[in-house]
Amino acid sequence: MSENVKVVENATCTFCGCVCDDMILTVDMDEKRITKSKNACILGKAWFAEHYIEEDAPVAMIDNRPVSMEEAVEEAARTLVNARFPITYGLSDTTCEAQRQAVAITDTIRGNIDTTTSVCHGPSGIALQGVGESTMTLGEVKNRADLVIYWGGNPAESHPRHFGRYAVTAKGMFTPRGKKDRHVVLVDVRRTPSAPAASQFIQVKPGKDFEVLWALRALVKNRRIDPDIEEETGVSLETMEELVERMKNCRYGVLFFGMGLTMTRGRHFNSGALLALATDLNEYTHFVAKPVRGHGNVTGADNVMSWQTGYPFGVNFSRGFPRFNPGEFTTVDLLAKRDVDAALIVATDPASNFPQAAIDHLANIPVVCLDTKATLTSKLAHVAFRTSTYGINTAGTVYRMDDVPITLRKAFDSPFPNDEEILTAIRKRVRELVLARGQARGATGVSRAAAPLQ
Amino acid sequence: MTECIQLAGGKVYDPANGIDGEVRDLYVEQGCMVETPSSSPRTIDVSGMVVMPGGVDIHCHIAGPKVNLARKLQPEDHRRDPHPGTEHTRSGAGGTVPSTFATGYRYATLGYTTAMEAAVTPIGARHTIEELHDTPVIDKGFYVLLGNNIFLQQLIRDGRKEEFRQAVAWWVNATKAYTTKLVNPGGDEPWKGKKNSNVKDIDEKSDFIPVSPRQVIDAFVDTVNELGLPHPPHIHCNNLGHSGNFQTTLETMKTAGDRRAHLAHIQFHSYAGELGKNPKSASREIAEYVNDHPNITCDVGQVMFGKSTIMTADAPLAYMLRGFKKGKWVNADTECESGCGIVPFSYQEHIYVHALQWAIGLELFLLSKDPWRIVLSTDHPNGGSFMSYPKLIRLLMDREFRREEIKRVNQKAINSTILNELEREYTLNEIAIITRAGPARALNLSNKGHLGPGADADITIYDEMADKEAMFNAPRYVIKSGALIIEDHEFRRDYYGKLLHTEPGYDESIVAEVRPFFENYYSIEFPNYAVDDSYLHDHEVIATV
Secondary structure: OOOOEEEEEEEOOOOOOOOOOOEEEEEEOOOOEEEEEEOOOHHHHHHHHOOOOOOOOOOEEEOOEEEOHHHHHHHHHHHHHHOOOEEEEEOOOOOHHHHHHHHHHHHHOOOEEEEHHHHOOHHHHHHHHHHEEEEEOHHHHHHHOOEEEEEOOOHHHHOOOHHHHHHOOOOEOOEOOHHHHOEEEEEEOOOOOOHHHOOEEEEOOOOOHHHHHHHHHHHHOOOOOOOOHHHHHOOOHHHHHHHHHHHHHOOEEEEEEOHHHHOOOOOHHHHHHHHHHHHHHOOOOEEEEEEOOOOOOHHHHHHHHHHHHOOOOOEEOOOOOOEEOOOOOOHHHHHHOOOOOEEEEEOOOHHHHOOHHHHHHHHHOOEEEEEOOOOHHHHHOOEEEEOOOEOOOEOEEEEOOOOOEEEEOOOOOOOOOOHHHHHHHHHHHHHHHHHHHHHHHOHHHHHHHOOOOO | OOOOEEEEEEEEEEHHHOEEEEEEEEEEEOOEEEOOOOOOOEEEEOOOEEEEEOEEEEEEOOOOHHHHHHHHHOHHHHHOOEEOOOOOOOOEEOOOOOOHHHHHHHHHHOOEEEEEEEEEOHHHHHHHHHHHHOOOOOEEEEEEEOOOOHHHHHHHHOOOHHHHHHHHHHHHHHHOOOEEEEEOOOOHHHHHHOOOOOOOOOOOOOOOOOOOHHHHHHHHHHHHHHHOOOOOOEEEOOOOOOOOOHHHHHHHHHHHOOOOEEEOOHHHHOEEOOOOOOOEEOHHHHHHHHHHOOOEEEEOOOOOOEEEEEEEOOHHHHHHHHHHHOOOEEEEEEOOOEOOEEEEEEEOOOOHHHHHHHHHHHHHHHHOOOHHHEEOOOOEOOOOOHHHHHHHHHHHHOHHHHHHHHHOOOHHHHHOOOHHHOOOOOOHHHHHHHHHHHHHHHOOOOOOOOOOOOOEOOEEEEEOOOOHHHHHHOOOEEEEOOEEEEEOOEEOOOOOOOEEEOOOOOOOOHHHHHHHHHHHHOOOOHHHOOOOHHHOOOEEEOOOO
16 A cells, blocks of 8 residues: 555445445555545445556447547447437436436437436336325434334345434434334345344235235225235234334334335336325324435436436437337337337446346447446447546536435546546537538428537 | 627617616627627617516526426426427426426526526525526526524524524525525424424414524524625415415514515415415405515415416425325425425316415505516416416406406406406506516616616517517517527527526634534535535626625
C-alpha cells in the first residue's frame, strides 16, 4: 500500500437499492484501489474492494477490435439511426444524468426504451397504476414504525443494512429502543437467514402469496374466512387473525415486499393485493408499503422515465410520442419475438440473465453496449464502450428505493469516460444524422423524423 | 442566440407601466426590452394584435416527487393525450399531469413564460430541480414545504425565534427555493402519528409538539418578512375543503395582521355552512377581507369541470376525497418534513359541491376590487389543468358566455350564490394584471410581468378575437428571453429557461443546531442533504427585499 491515501467521507454505495450514503472510503490513489470501506455491509465491502480498473483495456471496441472513442461514437450512432426498430435497455446501474441522455436518444430515433424494472419490480409499477400506494421515505420507518412486515424478500442477504439502518434495529423519534419498540414479521416460502431478525416467521406455501394476502384483506374487512385456508396456503386462520389484529392496532405499520412476491405466480396481482391491503388498513391506523428495490439506481430510472415520458418503463416512441405497454414494449418480449433490429444496452448484462430466446436474438442484431467491465453482452456487441463506475469514479444523482435523491461523490478518477459523456456524444451525432436524413427526404420529413437538441 | 427584434404596431397591454391597449412599437435586444436598439432590428409586424408580457403562474404543481408519483400512477391520463415531438421539441405525454417537456411546451403555447411549483419537500428539492431542468421554455422556481417541519416546530415551541429565523434561511438556501410554503400546518403529526387524524382548529395544539397552526403561521409570516424573501409565506390554510372553513381562512389572514402573506387557492378555503354538511359560499366575506387588506395577495384555485388530479401535501384531505369513490390513492410520508396525498379526480357540472366550488371561484374573481392582488390559477392540476386557463379567461371577460355556462351546472348550487347577479366583465388590461403583472409583483420579480426597458423580453402576442378562449389558446408569437420560440403558432426553436431562487443571509452557526437533529432522525447523511450548485445550470438569484 502506498502513502498516497485519500479518505472520502459520506460516500454512497450504489450496490443495492438501500443506497447507503454514510460510507467512509479509504483510497490508495497510486494503486487506484479502495482499501477500506467503513460502514459498508458485506456486499458493499465486496463492491468497493473488488473494484479495480483494467487500465490497458480499450476504451471502445467495434466487433472486438479496439477503436478510438470517436470511431465508436460514430458507429454507434449510425447503427441506431439506421435501425428500423432500435431498443434501449438497462439503465438501473447508472446516474440519472446518463438516463436522461438515453431517453433523449431513444426519443430522437423513435425507438423503444425499457429498464431492468421490467424484470424486477415492474409488476409493482403496474400494481401501483391499478390501486395506488400508501408509502413513505425510509426515515419514517426508522422514526415511527412499530410493526414491520417483510414479504417475499430476504434482506439479510440482499439488503444487509436494511434492518440496522432503516427498519428493524434502527432507533428513531418514536422508537427510541429500536427493535424492542417493534414487532417484526417475515413472510416467505422458506426460512431464510432473515428469519432470526424477525419476531415472527410465517411460512406460506409456494405460489400462495395472493391467497394469503386476499384472506388478510377479507379479515381486515371483518369477512369470514374458512379455516381450510390453512390447507390451501400453509398459514392457519388463527395466525392470520392474530396478524390482522396486530396490523389494525399498531401505530405505524409497514409492509416491505420483494421479488419473491413480484416475480412469482400472480405477479402484479400479488403486488396489487399487498398494496391494497396496506391501503385498507388506513381505515384503522397509519399503514404504508414499499417495494425493496434491487439495483442502485433503478428507482432513478423509473423517475427519469416517468418525468420525461409519463411512464415508468416499457415505452415506445415509434409514433413520435411515448406509448406504454408492458408485455409488448418490455425488452424480453421484444427480443423473444425478434421484433427489434438494434439495441443500445446501458450498464446491464442481458446476455447473462435473459431467457434463451431473447439472448439468441440479441446475438443476431447489432448491439451497442456500455459497461464498466467485459460482460457476455459486451462480447457479443457490435460496439462496446468501457465506462467508469458510478459512485466510485463518477459523480451524479441516484434515487434510493424510497425515491430520495442522493448526490454521489467520486472516490478517484478512471481513465474511462462515464455513461453520460458517451451517451451525450452519441445523442449529438444521432441528432445530426436524423436531421440530415430528414432534409434528404424533404421538409415534411424533417419535422417527422427529427427530435430536438436540448 | 437572441435576436434584435422590433415588434411593430401592436396593441400593448402593459399594466405595470400604465399602458392599456395603446398602439406602440417595442424593441428587444440581448434578451431584454430596450428603449431603442443599438443594431438594426428584425421587424415583426404585429399590427392588429394584442401584445402582453409573458404569463406568470404563481401556483401550480409541475415538478418533483409528488408530481412524478401522480404521473406514474395514471397511464390513462397520458394515453389519450399524446404530445408528439417536432424538429425542435421533445415528445412527451399530456393529460392533467403532463411529462416535463409537454408541461413546458404547453405553457408556452398559452403564452406563459414563468411558472412556480408550489410545494416541494426539502429532501425532494434535488429531484424537483432535475425535473425543472427538463421543463423547457419557461423560467421556474419552487416553494419549499416547511410548515410541518418537526425541527422548526420544536424551535417555535421553545420560543427560539432567532434560531428559527436562521434555520428557515438555511433551509431556503439548502434547497434553492424561492420562498416557504405552509400546508395545513400542524396536520402531519396527527396524520402520521395518531391513526390518520387531523388538526381541526387553528388554535388546536398537537400532543407531540404543543404548537398550534396559528403559532406556526405567525412565526413564518414574521420570519419570512424579516428575511425579506421576495415572496411572502405561501399559505395553504387548515381545513381545506371543509364546510365552514372560511372562518379558519379569515383567522389565518388576521394572524398575518398587516404583514405580507399569500393565500393559496383561496377558493378551496371560502366555504360557509356547517362542518359535515353541504357547503355554502363565503366568497363575500373572503373577498371583503382581501379587498380591505393590501398586505394580502391570493390566487384563486378555480375549479374547472372535467378531469383533474388532486395532489397535495395535505394528506388527510386527499384521503377524505379518496373516500368518495374508493379509487386508487397515493399517500407518501416524508420523514420529519411532510405528508402527501394523490387522488385522480373529476369535477362534474351536475354535482352540487363541484358546481358550488366553480361558482365560488368566479365570485371571488368578480368581487375582487384590486386585480393586482388576486391571481388567476386553477391550482393546476388540483382544480383543473393549466390548459383550461383560456376558458377561464373567457368566463371572466364574457358575461353572455358565463350565463350560458351557468345554465349547464347544478342550479341548486348556483342559487345559493350571487354569481347570477354579478355583471362584471374583466377587461384585457385586467386579464393582463391577473395573469402577468399581478403575479410578477406578488413574487417581486421586477423584470417580469411588464415590458418596460430592462424587463426580460418574455412576450406573448395574440391575434385579437371576439372569442377570448380561442384568442388565449393560441398566441401567434411567443418570445422568451428575447428568443422567438413560437412564430405563426409553430415552434421555431427549443429553449431552456432558468431556475429562479433566493439566497437569504444566515449565520453558519445554525448548522450546528440543525445537524444533531438531522443525524438522529433523518435517514440520509447531513452533508448529502443540501443541493449543491452543480444542479443549478442556468439560474437567477432574486434579491431579498
